[in-house]
Amino acid sequence: MRTDPETxxxxxxxxxxxxxxxxxxxxxxxHGLGVNVGRPG
Numbered sequence: 001m002r003t004d005p006e007t008x009x010x011x012x013x014x015x016x017x018x019x020x021x022x023x024x025x026x027x028x029x030x031h032g033l034g035v036n037v038g039r040p041g
Contacts, residue, residue, distance in 0.1 A: 004040065011040055 001012050014020040024035050 009040070 001010060003010050012020065012023060014023060020037075024037055027033055028035055
């Protein structure tokens with residue numbers, strides 16, 4: 001996980017699509033955060 005200095009976005013990297021889906025769902029469930037998913041721009 002890193003913060004993009006130009007956009008201020010938090011960028012999560014993973015070992016593949018399934019790995020990222022599990023991580024995003026965990027953030028949503030455990031922390032109650034809204035998460036926008038897409039490729040970094």
